[in-house]
Amino acid sequence: xxxxxxxxxxxxxxxxxxxxxxxxxxxxxxxxxxxxxxxxxxxxxxxxxxxxxxxxxxxxxxxxxxxxxxxxxxxxxxxxxxxxxxxxxxxxxxxxxxxxxxxxxxxxxxxxxxxxxxxxxxxxxxxxxxxxxxxxxxxxxxxxxxxxxxxxxxxxxxxxxxxxxxxxxxxxxxxxxxxxxxxxxxxxxxxxxxxxxxxxxxxxxxxxxxxxxxxxxxxxxxxxxxxxxxxxxxxxxxxxxxxxxxxxxxxxxxxxxxxxxxxxxxxxxxxxxxxxxxxxxxxxxxxxxxxxxxxxxxxxxxxxxxxxxxxxxxxxxxxxxxxxxxxxxxxxxxxxxxxxxxxxxxxxxxxxxxxxxxxxxxxxxxxxxxxxxxxxxxxxxxxxxxxxxxxxxxxxxxxxxxxxxxxxxxxxxxxxxxxxxxxxxxxxxxxxxxxxxxxxxxxxxxxxxxxxxxxxxxxxxxxxxxxxxxxxxxxxxxxxxxxxxxxxxxxxxxxxxxxxxxxxxxxxxxxxxxxxxxxxxxxxxxxxxxxxxxxxxxxxxxxxxxxxxxxxxxxxxxxxxxx
Amino acid sequence: xxxxxxxxxxxxxxxxxxxxxxxxxxxxxxxxxxxxxxxxxxxxxxxxxxxxxxxxxxxxxxxxxxxxxxxxxxxxxxxxxxxxxxxxxxxxxxxxxxxxxxxxxxxxxxxxxxxxxxxxxxxxxxxxxxxxxxxx
Numbered sequence: 001x002x003x004x005x006x007x008x009x010x011x012x013x014x015x016x017x018x019x020x021x022x023x024x025x026x027x028x029x030x031x032x033x034x035x036x037x038x039x040x041x042x043x044x045x046x047x048x049x050x051x052x053x054x055x056x057x058x059x060x061x062x063x064x065x066x067x068x069x070x071x072x073x074x075x076x077x078x079x080x081x082x083x084x085x086x087x088x089x090x091x092x093x094x095x096x097x098x099x100x101x102x103x104x105x106x107x108x109x110x111x112x113x114x115x116x117x118x119x120x121x122x123x124x125x126x127x128x129x130x131x132x133x134x135x136x137x138x139x140x141x142x143x144x145x146x147x148x149x150x151x152x153x154x155x156x157x158x159x160x161x162x163x164x165x166x167x168x169x170x171x172x173x174x175x176x177x178x179x180x181x182x183x184x185x186x187x188x189x190x191x192x193x194x195x196x197x198x199x200x201x202x203x204x205x206x207x208x209x210x211x212x213x214x215x216x217x218x219x220x221x222x223x224x225x226x227x228x229x230x231x232x233x234x235x236x237x238x239x240x241x242x243x244x245x246x247x248x249x250x251x252x253x254x255x256x257x258x259x260x261x262x263x264x265x266x267x268x269x270x271x272x273x274x275x276x277x278x279x280x281x282x283x284x285x286x287x288x289x290x291x292x293x294x295x296x297x298x299x300x301x302x303x304x305x306x307x308x309x310x311x312x313x314x315x316x317x318x319x320x321x322x323x324x325x326x327x328x329x330x331x332x333x334x335x336x337x338x339x340x341x342x343x344x345x346x347x348x349x350x351x352x353x354x355x356x357x358x359x360x361x362x363x364x365x366x367x368x369x370x371x372x373x374x375x376x377x378x379x380x381x382x383x384x385x386x387x388x389x390x391x392x393x394x395x396x397x398x399x400x401x402x403x404x405x406x407x408x409x410x411x412x413x414x415x416x417x418x419x420x421x422x423x424x425x426x427x428x429x430x431x432x433x434x435x436x437x438x439x440x441x442x443x444x445x446x447x448x449x450x451x452x453x454x455x456x457x458x459x460x461x462x463x464x465x466x467x468x469x470x471x472x473x474x475x476x477x478x479x480x481x482x483x484x485x486x487x488x489x490x491x492x493x494x495x496x497x498x499x500x501x502x503x504x505x506x507x508x509x510x511x512x513x514x515x516x517x518x519x520x521x522x523x524x525x526x527x528x529x530x531x532x533x534x535x536x537x538x539x540x541x542x543x544x545x546x547x548x549x550x551x552x553x554x555x556x557x558x559x560x561x562x563x
Numbered sequence: 564x565x566x567x568x569x570x571x572x573x574x575x576x577x578x579x580x581x582x583x584x585x586x587x588x589x590x591x592x593x594x595x596x597x598x599x600x601x602x603x604x605x606x607x608x609x610x611x612x613x614x615x616x617x618x619x620x621x622x623x624x625x626x627x628x629x630x631x632x633x634x635x636x637x638x639x640x641x642x643x644x645x646x647x648x649x650x651x652x653x654x655x656x657x658x659x660x661x662x663x664x665x666x667x668x669x670x671x672x673x674x675x676x677x678x679x680x681x682x683x684x685x686x687x688x689x690x691x692x693x694x695x696x697x698x699x
Contacts (some may be wrong), residue, residue: 452587562602
C-alpha cells in the first residue's frame with residue numbers, strides 16, 4: 001500500500017511509483033497551480049499523458065518487441081549501422097517550366113550538395129496529357145516540368161549521367177510511360193539498364209484516395225503497376241518499383257494513424273497484386289519502397305515511422321510468408337509536411353521544416369526532402385530551396401542526431417506512442433480487410449470519407465483556436481518583407497507547344513502508329529506493357545498519345561465525389 | 564437581425580488540379596451555414612462550370628485552384644458567363660494565388676480571392692455580406 005504522501009513537505013518525497021508521485025508531489029503542485037488549459041494532444045488529436053514511465057510499456061520486454069537495428073522487426077531501423085554507415089539521401093523534389101529550366105535546377109541542387117534527384121512533373125504530364133491537350137491550357141510547366149516526348153526527357157537529363165545519380169520520379173497514372181522514357185535516355189547515354197537506380201512513385205491506389213491524378217480505373221491500373229514490377233525484376237533490378245505513399249494521404253487531411261493504416265493497406269494490395277500476377281514475393285518485395293509525411297508533432301511522427309517498420313515487417317513475414325529479410329524491410333523517403341506551412345510570416349516555415357526533418361531523421365528515414373519556406377506561396381525559389389537543403393546538412397553534420405541509431409529507442413513516451421499508433425492503425429487495416437481490401441474500400445469511398453472528416457475536424461479546431469498555427473490564428477503580425485517568388489514565364493507554354501509540334505513533324509509517324517497499335521494489342525492480350533511502351537517512346541510518341549491509346553482498353557476513371 | 568439568406572452555390576475545382584482538401588471544407592462549411600451547395604468535384608473545364616452554374620441556377624460560383632493556372636481559368640469562366648448572359652452569377656475563389664495576381668483577377672470580375680490561412684468563418688461571413696440571391 002502506498003503511503004499517504006499528501007502531507008509531506010512539497011518536493012521532499014521520493015516516490016516509488018507513478019501513483020505515489022501522482023497522489024503526493026503532483027497533487028501538491030497542482031493545488032498550487034493548475035496546468036495549462038490543454039487539450040494536450042498531437043496535431044492528429046491523439047491525447048498525450050503528462051508523464052510516461054516504465055509502467056506504460058507493454059508486457060513484452062523492450063528487447064523482444066523492439067529488435068536490433070537491421071533485424072526483424074526493425075523497429076529501431078532497417079540497417080545495422082543506419083546513419084553511421086551512410087547518411088540519408090538528400091533528395092529535393094524539383095521541377096518547373098521546361099526541361100531545360102529543370103535541368104538547370106537539378107544541376108544547382110547537385111552542386112549545392114544534394115545526393116539524389118527527384119522530379120516534379122507538371123499537371124498535364126501527371127494526368128497523362130500532352131501540353132497541347134485542351135485541358136492543359138494554362139497548366140503547362142506550372143506545377144512541375146512539362147514532359148511531352150523523349151526529347152524533353154533527354155533535355156531534362158542533359159549532362160547528368162544516369163549511372164551516377166539515382167532519380168526518383170513522382171509520377172503515378174502514366175508512371176510506366178515516363179519510366180520507359182527514362183530507360184530510353186539511359187540507352188542513349190549508353191548506360192545498361194541493370195545499373196540504373198531510382199524510384200517511380202507508381203502508387204495509383206493513393207491517387208483515388210488522396211492525390212487525385214488518375215487516368216484509368218483501379219483494376220487495370222494495378223495491372224500496369226505489376227507489369228512495371230515484373231519488367232524491373234528482369235531488366236532493371238536496382239529500381240524501386242513503387243513508392244507506396246502516405247504523404248499525400250496526410251496532406252489531404254488524414255491523421256497520422258490513418259496515414260499509416262491506409263498506406264500499409266495499399267502496400268498489402270500491391271503485394272497481393274504482384275503475387276496474383278505470378279511474381280515471387282521475395283523477388284519483388286525488396287524493391288517496394290515507401291514515402292511518408294513528416295508533420296509538426298515531433299514525437300508522433302517518430303513513433304509513426306517506428307511503428308510502420310515493425311508493422312510492415314510482420315505483414316511481409318507472417319501474412320505473406322516472405323523469407324528474404326530484404327522483403328521485410330520498410331525502406332522509405334520522407335517529405336516534410338507542405339500542408340503545415342503558412343503564407344503568413346513565411347520564414348517561420350524554416351523552423352517548422354527543421355522540426356519535421358529532425359523527426360524524419362530520428363525516425364530513421366533513408367531519404368529526405370525538406371520543403372522551402374515559400375511553400376504556401378509558389379514553387380521553391382533558389383534561396384528558399386538552398387535553405388531547405390542546408391537544413392538537412394546542418395542536421396547531418398552539426399546536430400549530432402546521426403551519431404547513434406534510433407536515439408529515442410527506450411524512451412517510455414516514444415515506445416508507448418509507437419505501440420499505441422501501431423494498435424490503432426492495425427484496427428483500421430483490419431476494417432479495410434473486412435471490407436474486402438483496399439480496392440473495395442476505395443470503391444466504397446471509405447478512405448476518402450475518413451480523410452475528408454479528419455480534414456474538416458482539424459479545420460474546425462483551427463478556426464475555433466483549439467489548434468494554434470503561429471502567425472495565422474495566434475501571434476499575428478506584420479509579415480516580413482515578402483520573399484522573391486519564383487514566377488513561371490508565360491512563354492513556356494507556347495514554346496512547349498512549338499517544340500511538340502516540331503517533334504511530331506520530324507518523327508516517323510508510321511513507326512509511332514505501329515508502336516501504339518502494338519501497345520493496344522499487348523494491353524488486350526495481357527502481355528507486359530513496358531516493352532511496347534519503350535518502343536513507342538523511342539519513336540517519340542508523346543505521353544498523351546501513349547496514355548490515350550490505352551483508354552479504349554482500360555476505360556477512364558470517374559470519381560464519385562464525397563464531401 | 565434578419566435570418567441568413569439561403570443561397571445556391573456552385574463549389575468546385577476547375578482545371579487539372581486535384582488537391583481538394585480545401586474546396587471540400589469550404590463546400591461543407593457553406594452547407595453547414597445553411598446554403599444549398601452544388602459540389603461539382605474535380606477536373607471541371609470553364610465550360611462545364613458555366614453550364615452547371617446556369618443549369619443549377621446558382622447565385623455564385625466558388626472555385627479552387629492550387630495549380631497556378633488561375634490567370635487563365637478564372638477570367639475564362641467570367642468570359643463565358645458574360646457570353647451566356649449570366650454575368651449576374653458572381654465568381655469568387657481561393658487557392659495558391661499570389662497577391663500580385665489578385666488585382667488582375669478582380670479587374671476581370673472575380674469578386675474575392677481567399678488565400679492560405681483564411682478561416683471558414685471568414686469565407687462564410689464574406690458570402691453573407693457580399694452574395695445576394697439572384698431574382699428568381
